[in-house]
Amino acid sequence: MKRINSGIKGMDKMMEGGFPEGTVNLLKGPAGSAKTLFGLQFIQGGIENGEKCLFLSLEESRENVRRAVESFSLDWTPYESGQAYLIDYGEIRRGDFEDSLISFTEIQTFLDNFMEGENIQRLVIDSISAVSLFYTSPEKLRRSLFEFSRFLKEKDLISLLISESENKRLNVEGFVADSFINMGYEDFEGEFRRSIKITKMRFTRHDPYKHPFLILNGGIEISVEEVLR
Ligand SMILES: Nc1ncnc2c1ncn2[C@@H]1O[C@H](COP(=O)(O)OP(=O)(O)O)[C@@H](O)[C@H]1O
Numbered sequence: 001m002k003r004i005n006s007g008i009k010g011m012d013k014m015m016e017g018g019f020p021e022g023t024v025n026l027l028k029g030p031a032g033s034a035k036t037l038f039g040l041q042f043i044q045g046g047i048e049n050g051e052k053c054l055f056l057s058l059e060e061s062r063e064n065v066r067r068a069v070e071s072f073s074l075d076w077t078p079y080e081s082g083q084a085y086l087i088d089y090g091e092i093r094r095g096d097f098e099d100s101l102i103s104f105t106e107i108q109t110f111l112d113n114f115m116e117g118e119n120i121q122r123l124v125i126d127s128i129s130a131v132s133l134f135y136t137s138p139e140k141l142r143r144s145l146f147e148f149s150r151f152l153k154e155k156d157l158i159s160l161l162i163s164e165s166e167n168k169r170l171n172v173e174g175f176v177a178d179s180f181i182n183m184g185y186e187d188f189e190g191e192f193r194r195s196i197k198i199t200k201m202r203f204t205r206h207d208p209y210k211h212p213f214l215i216l217n218g219g220i221e222i223s224v225e226e227v228l229r
């Protein structure tokens with residue numbers, strides 16, 4: 001099976017060499033746990049392979065994402081040269097009220113149009129928590145999520161959906177992701193540490209442990225040898 005590199009130091013070792021191709025992956029964690037950074041590094045991993053990548057930013061403007069890219073010492077030039085696309089909320093919603101909520105159906109329509117004639121191989125959506133606010137009932141949200149993930153699976157690409165774990169509306173049970181990755185930022189014996197754990201991953205064996213990581217120059221580096229309990 002073809003493996004897709006994560007772009008994150010240590011991560012590929014946790015899943016037999018990389019993400020199984022064609023999968024829909026869910027990344028969850030609290031605010032400040034480095035989810036956006038993970039997403040940006042995932043895109044960078046694709047850029048390094050010469051893949052076309054799309055980062056959909058639904059919470060931050062393009063300008064703020066650019067600032068984040070630069071603060072993490074990642075490369076911004078692929079976003080300017082057109083190898084990677086960075087689309088923000090405002091661009092999807094062109095001409096519409098900027099503060100109104102966006103639905104999965106709308107994102108799907110946007111993606112369908114955008115990807116036509118464009119061979120996008122990696123997609124990051126940061127985040128789907130913003131979209132969940134559109135729905136007035138948990139049942140409608142669950143159904144839309146289900147349809148949306150099915151839509152993504154039919155596309156010939158790998159996707160990473162980011163979700164804020166404080167968001168109680170988005171319970172993952174109704175969600176048909178192939179993998180769940182949890183990021184944490186918690187107190188371990190008086191010390192705040194960042195962590196990452198793969199709780200589910202289909203089509204591959206994976207490391208079941210919670211590992212600490214640091215944010216260094218060049219981004220997230222996972223200590224695969226060390227386990228947090
Ligand atoms: N240049 C940097 N070096 C190290 N850590 C950084 C740097 N810039 C931001 N951070 C850390 O990364 C965190 C933000 O990561 P981010 O990916 O935006 O989190 P999330 O998307 O989960 O809210 C900040 O709270 C800060 O602790």
Ligand SMILES: [Mg+2]
Binds near residue numbers: 035036037
């Ligand atoms: Mg973020």
